[in-house]
Amino acid sequence: MTTKVENVRKVFGDFEALKSVSVSIEEGEFIAILGPSGCGKTTLLRLIAGFEEPTAGSIYIDNNLVGNENHVKPPELRNIGMVFQSFALWPHMKIYDQVEFPIIHHSSTPDRIKSNRKKRMETVLKLVGLSDLSERRPNELSGGQKQRVALARAIAHEPSLLLMDEPLSSLDAELREEMRKEIQILHRKTKSTILYVTHDQGEALAMADRMVIMKDGAIEQIGTPEDIYLRPNTSFVASFVSKAILIPGSWEGSVFYPDAAPDNEWDGKCIASAFKENGTYPVRPDEWIMSKKFSGIQVVINNALYQGREIHYSATDQTGLTVNMITPISERYEIGDKVSIQKTGTKVVSVTSTTAR
Amino acid sequence: MNNLQLKREFSPLSMGKKTRQRLTTYILIGVIIFFFVIPIIRLFILSLIQDGQVTLATYVDVLGEGRTWYMLENTVWMVLGSTAISVALGMMFAWIIAYSDIRGKLLMQLFILIPFIVPSYIVTLSWTQLMSRNGPVASILDWMPFQFEPINMYSMGGMIFVLGLSHFPLVYLFTVGVLRRIPRDLEWIARSSGAKRRQVFLRITMPLALPGLASGGLIAFIANLDNFGIPAFLGIPANIPVLSTAIYQEVVGFGPSAFSRAATLSVILGLIALGGTLIQWLFVRKSKRLETVQEDHSPRYSLGRFKTVLEISLWSFLLFVTIVPVISMMRSSLIKTYGLPFKLEHLTFSHYSFVLFENDRVLGAILNSFVLATVTAIVCIIVGTTFAYMRTRKPNNLTRILEIFIGLPYALPGMVLALAMIFMWLQPIPGWNPGIYGTIFILLIAYITRFMILQVRGSITAMSQIDPSMEEAAQVFGAKATSKWKRILLPLMLPSLLSGALLVFLTSLTELTVSSLLWSSGSETIGVVIFNFEQAGYTTYSTAFSTVIVLGILLGMAVFYIFQQMWKKRVTEP
Numbered sequence: 068m069t070t071k072v073e074n075v076r077k078v079f080g081d082f083e084a085l086k087s088v089s090v091s092i093e094e095g096e097f098i099a100i101l102g103p104s105g106c107g108k109t110t111l112l113r114l115i116a117g118f119e120e121p122t123a124g125s126i127y128i129d130n131n132l133v134g135n136e137n138h139v140k141p142p143e144l145r146n147i148g149m150v151f152q153s154f155a156l157w158p159h160m161k162i163y164d165q166v167e168f169p170i171i172h173h174s175s176t177p178d179r180i181k182s183n184r185k186k187r188m189e190t191v192l193k194l195v196g197l198s199d200l201s202e203r204r205p206n207e208l209s210g211g212q213k214q215r216v217a218l219a220r221a222i223a224h225e226p227s228l229l230l231m232d233e234p235l236s237s238l239d240a241e242l243r244e245e246m247r248k249e250i251q252i253l254h255r256k257t258k259s260t261i262l263y264v265t266h267d268q269g270e271a272l273a274m275a276d277r278m279v280i281m282k283d284g285a286i287e288q289i290g291t292p293e294d295i296y297l298r299p300n301t302s303f304v305a306s307f308v309s310k311a312i313l314i315p316g317s318w319e320g321s322v323f324y325p326d327a328a329p330d331n332e333w334d335g336k337c338i339a340s341a342f343k344e345n346g347t348y349p350v351r352p353d354e355w356i357m358s359k360k361f362s363g364i365q366v367v368i369n370n371a372l373y374q375g376r377e378i379h380y381s382a383t384d385q386t387g388l389t390v391n392m393i394t395p396i397s398e399r400y401e402i403g404d405k406v407s408i409q410k411t412g413t414k415v416v417s418v419t420s421t422t423a424r
Numbered sequence: 425m426n427n428l429q430l431k432r433e434f435s436p437l438s439m440g441k442k443t444r445q446r447l448t449t450y451i452l453i454g455v456i457i458f459f460f461v462i463p464i465i466r467l468f469i470l471s472l473i474q475d476g477q478v479t480l481a482t483y484v485d486v487l488g489e490g491r492t493w494y495m496l497e498n499t500v501w502m503v504l505g506s507t508a509i510s511v512a513l514g515m516m517f518a519w520i521i522a523y524s525d526i527r528g529k530l531l532m533q534l535f536i537l538i539p540f541i542v543p544s545y546i547v548t549l550s551w552t553q554l555m556s557r558n559g560p561v562a563s564i565l566d567w568m569p570f571q572f573e574p575i576n577m578y579s580m581g582g583m584i585f586v587l588g589l590s591h592f593p594l595v596y597l598f599t600v601g602v603l604r605r606i607p608r609d610l611e612w613i614a615r616s617s618g619a620k621r622r623q624v625f626l627r628i629t630m631p632l633a634l635p636g637l638a639s640g641g642l643i644a645f646i647a648n649l650d651n652f653g654i655p656a657f658l659g660i661p662a663n664i665p666v667l668s669t670a671i672y673q674e675v676v677g678f679g680p681s682a683f684s685r686a687a688t689l690s691v692i693l694g695l696i697a698l699g700g701t702l703i704q705w706l707f708v709r710k711s712k713r714l715e716t717v718q719e720d721h722s723p724r725y726s727l728g729r730f731k732t733v734l735e736i737s738l739w740s741f742l743l744f745v746t747i748v749p750v751i752s753m754m755r756s757s758l759i760k761t762y763g764l765p766f767k768l769e770h771l772t773f774s775h776y777s778f779v780l781f782e783n784d785r786v787l788g789a790i791l792n793s794f795v796l797a798t799v800t801a802i803v804c805i806i807v808g809t810t811f812a813y814m815r816t817r818k819p820n821n822l823t824r825i826l827e828i829f830i831g832l833p834y835a836l837p838g839m840v841l842a843l844a845m846i847f848m849w850l851q852p853i854p855g856w857n858p859g860i861y862g863t864i865f866i867l868l869i870a871y872i873t874r875f876m877i878l879q880v881r882g883s884i885t886a887m888s889q890i891d892p893s894m895e896e897a898a899q900v901f902g903a904k905a906t907s908k909w910k911r912i913l914l915p916l917m918l919p920s921l922l923s924g925a926l927l928v929f930l931t932s933l934t935e936l937t938v939s940s941l942l943w944s945s946g947s948e949t950i951g952v953v954i955f956n957f958e959q960a961g962y963t964t965y966s967t968a969f970s971t972v973i974v975l976g977i978l979l980g981m982a983v984f985y986i987f988q989q990m991w992k993k994r995v996t997e998p
Contacts (some may be wrong), residue, residue, distance in 0.1 A: 142899040150899040155893035159915045167910075173902025220901065230900075235484060 069093055070115070070228050075124030077110055077284075084110040086284045087124065092228070092262060097254050099263045103307065107284040108264045110135065112232055115144035115262065117150060129227050129252075146175040148221035148235040148259075154213045156205040162216050163201040166191060169224040176224040187223065194256065195219045195249075211242050218250070222257055231263045235270060247273055268308050272296060280304050285421035300339045305349035312390055313347040325350045327364040327384055328407070332414040348410075352379070355408050356393040357400065362415050363407035366390060368400050382408070452811075453826065457936025458668070459873050460829045462826045463848035463903045464836065465696075470847055471687035482681065491665075496692075499666040502583050502655070505646045509588025510644035514595025515637060517738075521596075522603035525723035526735050535742040540593035541977060542750075543934035545653030545954060546970040548586050550749035552577045553756045553967060558763060560752050578662040586654050589745055591647045595640035602630070604719040613723070627971035642704035646697050650837040652937035654949070657958060665837060667693045668839045668937070675843065675941055683847070690840040701835040750974060757968035775968035788946070789953040792864060796949065800871040801879075801925045808879030809921060813879070816887040831877040838874065838937030845870045845942060866946035875928045881926020886917040921987050926984055934973065 077085040085107045092098050100108045113119045115126055117133065117140060125135040128147065133140040148169065156165055170176055170184055171298040180187045192198045195215040205213060214234065221229055234250075235243045251274050254261055265271055271278050272292045280295060281395040288300045299305035302313055316325035316333075323333040325348065333348055342349060357380070366382035380392045380400065390408065400406060419422075474481050486492050517536055521529050539547055561574040576582065598852055606629060614624045627838055652668045660669055667689060674686040677966045755766055757775055764770045779786045813831070815823045833841050849869065860866050890913070898912040914921075936951030943952045952974060957966035 116896075116900060118899075142896070143902050143904055147900060149897070151893045151897060153891060153893050155891065155897040157894060157912055167902070168898075170902035172904075172907055176902070220897075353550070363847070389635070 068126070068379070069130060070127075071127040071130075072111070073127070075111070075114060075121045075126060076393075077107075077114060077119060078122045083283055085114075087122075088284075089283075090279055090286070090289065092260055094227075094260055095258045097261045097274060097276045098279060099265060099271035099277075100279045100281060101265055101308070102281035104266060105150075106281040108109065108266075108281050109232060110284075111281075112230055112262065112264045116147060116230055117145050137152045141359040143172075144174060146156055146227045147230055148224065148226035149219045149230040150214075150217045150232065152233045152235075152236060152239070154205075154217040155271060156213055156216055156220075158205050160204070161201065162197060162203055162208075163188065163192075164206075165205075165216060166197075166201075166219045166223050169220060171224075173224045173226075175226070180223075180225060191223050194222075194253065209245065210238050214242075214246055215249075216236065218253060222253070222259060225257075225259075227260060229259045229261045231261060233265055234263075235265075235267070241242070243270075250274060272308075278308075280308060282307075298337050300340065301341055301350060302345075302347065302349065305342075308392065309349070311349035311351045313342070314350055314388075315347055316354050317346060318343045325364060327386065327388075328362060328409075330362055330415055331364075331409060332416050333410050334412060334414075341424045350390075350410050352391045352393040353374065354411050355390070355394070356411055357394060357398060357406045357408050358390065359404075359406055361407060361409060363409035363413070364390075365405065365407055368402055368404045368406065371400065371402060382406070437952030449563075449822075453822075456826050456829050459869070460832055460876075463841075463844035463873075464832060466595065466847050467687050467694075467844040468691055470684060471691045474681065474684055483683045484684055486688045490963065492689075495665040495667065495670050498580065498659075498664055499649070501580060501731040502587065502666055503645060505580075505584035505738055506587035506591065506648045507641060507645045509584065510592040510595050510648070511637070511645075512594035513588070514640055514644070515599055517592070518596050518599035518603055520738070521735075522600050523724045524731075524734075525726050526731060526738070528735075532742065535746055536596055537593050538746045539590050541981065542974055543653065543655055543936065543951065544586070544590040545936055545951065546753075546934075546974060547590055547749070548577075548654050548657040549954070549958065549966060549970050550587045550753035551582070551586055553963075554749045554752040555582075556756075558765060560748075560755070563766075578658050580664055582656045583654055583664070583666075586658065587651060588649045589843045590651070590654070591644040594644045594647060595637070598640030598643065599633060599636045602633050604721060606632045607718055608724060639704045642700050646700045646704070646835070646837075649693070649697055649700070650839075650937070651957075652839055652940060654937075656940070656955065660959075667696075668837060671839045671843065672940060675846075683843075687847075690837075694836050697837050697840075698835060721726070746798055750971075753967045754971050757964060757971050759964060762963045775964045776972070779965055779969045780972065783946060783965075786953055789948040789950050792867075792947055793933050793935075793950040796864065796868055796871055797929045799868060800875060800932045801929040803872050804876050804879035804928045805883075805921065805925045808876055808924070809883040809886075809917075812880050812887055816884055827877075827880065828957060830880055833873045834875065834877045839941065841870060841874055842941035845938070847874075850870050862944045866942050867939060867947060867949065870942055871932045871935065874938060875931055878928050878931070879924045883917070883921060883925065886920035886924070889920065890916050919991050922984070923988065926980075930977065930980075934977075 070088045074087045074089055075085055076087050082233070088107070088111060090098070090111075100111060102108045104399060110119065114121055114134070115128070120139045121136055122136055123136050124134050128145055133145050158170075160201040167184065167188060170180060170187060183374060188201075189198070192201055195218055197212070197215055197219060200208065200212060203215070217234065221231075231250075235246050238246060242411075247270060254274075263271070265277065272295075275292060277289060278292055278295050279289050282303050285299060288295060288304045290298075296309050299309060299311070305311040305313065314325050314327075316323050316327075318335065319333065321336045321338075323335045323338070325331055325333070330379065335343070335348060338348060364384055366384045368380055368382045370381040377393050377394075377396060378399070382390050382392065384390065392408065471482060472478055472480065517532075520526060521533060521536075526532070555561055555574040556575045557574070559574065565574060575663075577586070599964060610632070611624050612629055614628045615621075619627065650668065652672065654663070655666045655669045656672065658664075659666060660673075665673070671686050671689045671693065674682050674689065722774050756762065758771045758773070759766060760770050760772045760774075781787075809822075811826070815827060838843075845866055846861060849858075849866050851857050860869070894912060894916065895908065898908045903911065934951055935949065936955060939949045939952050943949060948956075950969075954969055954973075957963075957969065
């Protein structure tokens with residue numbers, strides 16, 4: 068019961084939206100596709116849903132071929148559910164009718180659901196906490212309630228694949244946090260397979276079992292949130308997901324010496340080879356420590372944003388490189404202060420050993 | 425699983441579907457070209473043929489006559505004068521309704537639209553009654569010490585006035601939306617940068633409103649050029665020919681080369697109108713950039729102490745141009761013999777009972793117009809909405825060109841279309857006369873081709889108000905084509921769809937221009953009967969019949985409005 072996308076390519080006119088993309092989604096898995104706007108993530112989702120036809124490649128749902136360059140199964144014959152970015156609730160229908168719609172109309176609704184429609188409706192409405200609102204119409208609901216209706220409708224017929232297209236992007240920040248939890252709970256309870264498209268790193272990191280990072284119509288990296296965050300494979304993933312900055316320097320085996328502070332030695336066992344090849348080291352904002360005392364990269368603070376829990380500094384070094392840092396509230400520096408910064412775990416080696424190098 | 429397996433699984437269906445789709449497209453293109461384009465091409469060709477030879481002789485003849493130039497000069501003055509009135513009135517009302525804080529805007533807008541909803545020949549009829557020698561204006565003037573005469577409506581001035589009045593709502597409709605869409609911040613920024621009110625209006629509001637004003641003005645220009653009812657009621661008796669009435673008289677006069685002369689005049693008229701449409705289209709294209717902004721309905725300028733004065737004068741004007749003429753028309757319809765003074769002993773309802781119960785032609789005409797309008801509206805709603813669906817979901821060059829084709833019969837003056845219809849349906853394919861000309865069917869074909877674009881536009885608007893995700897959601901959740909339309913698309917589109925259909929229905933119901941050339945005994949329409957009554961001098965019958973029609977239209981509009989409000993309440997999203 069897997070969903071598979073094999074070498075799928077999609078061209079709109081002379082724009083190549085997807086360049087030979089392959090992903091496979093296991094049953095019950097929560098996959099987040101993450102990328103900046105225009106990276107092709109929505110195109111991929113629409114191809115899987117059946118709204119677009121692939122230019123090349125094949126798509127399988129439940130191990131059944133649903134689309135390739137010659138033949139495309141229309142969306143209504145694919146065993147999917149979907150949550151739209153705009154929720155796409157039908158304004159003229161009561162909540163109950165909206166959620167009941169797929170149970171009645173979808174050809175792949177299992178018989179046990181079709182014959183126990185009322186029971187299923189009760190379960191689904193209770194699952195999303197809408198039992199009391201089922202007689203209302205969408206214009207009588209708040210944003211969060213609309214979101215729940217959209218979720219209930221998407222799972223009512225127990226689709227083998229649940230597609231979510233930036234479902235939280237039209238909610239405000241606080242509600243977004245709350246709905247993340249709800250979606251996670253829903254995923255655990257229903258054990259459904261979810262493909263979740265988003266441009267928000269936080270959402271993807273928090274909810275997904277695995278993440279797919281996309282850029283310019285191609286996949287940059289696939290892995291667990293921890294993998295992606297701590298061990299990015301490409302400089303794009305490092306800067307887009309972990310907000311890391313690339314520090315120039317020289318590699319010796321798995322040891323890195325930054326150009327701006329050659330006496331600092333950084334351990335780079337887990338750093339991907341791509342960085343070793345172009346002589347850089349990705350450092351996340353939370354990996355820096357600042358001091359006026361130790362030897363490190365010399366920078367001038369040019370901005371400080373007080374956040375309550377922590378402070379976000381940005382600073383520039385002699386080469387004009389801007390470094391962003393997140394530090395605990397205990398250390399305070401003023402704009403214009405000259406400080407040295409080190410990556411956590413830096414070993415300072417003697418100058419002689421550096422010259423010997 | 426490989427490709428072969430997939431093909432076995434669902435290829436018969438999808439292969440057949442593709443071929444069927446291509447076939448449908450070809451048939452659609454063929455039908456649209458046959459019904460909408462070929463009649464016009466044939467009209468053009470006919471203007472170039474004399475005695476079986478291709479020649480410009482008819483053009484040389486027609487343009488060599490002093491009468492033609494006199495008629496063209498009349499046309500120019502009439503169109504320019506009435507367009508100026510339409511633009512001035514339309515702009516003024518648009519600004520006041522969009523920006524000022526006067527009260528009762530909804531009701532005022534309704535009154536602004538009345539001259540447009542009531543057919544122009546009925547408006548003309550009511551004005552001739554108001555200004556007639558024994559009408560209300562004359563009796564008031566008799567009281568006065570000086571020897572004043574009421575204005576003579578049967579004159580160039582009368583035509584310009586009624587045309588201007590009938591078409592200023594067009595300018596209003598085009599401008600008011602554009603004005604509302606100009607973001608208020610733009611004016612505020614200008615004010616805070618030191619501009620005075622007058623400068624804000626001249627430097628910010630006007631340039632931004634210009635596209636709407638210009639396209640409204642050009643629509644009014646085309647409507648004034650196209651109109652037949654007003655110059656026919658006022659200009660023919662006064663012997664002031666203009667292009668549309670000249671073509672009519674040429675055709676009904678049955679001169680030796682009547683048809684080719686009429687065709688030549690039609691080509692001239694058509695070229696002027698298409699030129700206007702082209703300019704209008706260029707303006708609309710430019711004005712696209714404002715379309716995404718929301719309409720802002722709250723007032724921007726407070727009139728202060730002038731408010732009451734302005735309200736009183738605007739309402740007096742509106743009542744004077746809408747209600748007063750209609751009342752004087754009703755007055756005429758109640759008098760025993762036309763010309764008698766309006767006194768109780770001269771009053772009678774006999775004209776009403778005559779037109780409603782005794783005269784078969786009237787009853788036949790009401791039935792004909794009703795059937796024609798209903799069938800036209802139904803055909804347009806089905807075909808027009810299907811086309812609008814294609815146009816919005818697959819916006820490519822093919823559908824864009826087809827939309828232009830469908831719009832041609834409406835962009836051309838009605839008289840030109842009527843003539844084209846005659847030539848086309850005498851022999852749709854050379855050598856074959858299906859006997860459509862001379863029956864009610866030619867009217868039906870003419871109405872459908874002429875008004876199809878109104879429904880297409882209405883349905884496109886309806887479609888564009890529905891987010892594509894509504895339809896996609898229906899698909900994802902398993903709805904096949906039938907249930908998708910029945911449960912989702914139609915309920916969402918219905919109010920806007922029906923207002924398009926209502927426009928088609930009302931315009932067909934009271935159509936005169938096309939009908940005046942295409943009617944035959946037994947297939948008279950409402951407009952034709954009123955026109956014939958008036959031409960034969962039966963003013964009491966024409967006014968009685970017109971009164972019935974006006975009341976019927978107002979009743980119909982009210983019912984529709986109530987229905988639409990109820991429906992909207994059910995489906996609106998905040």
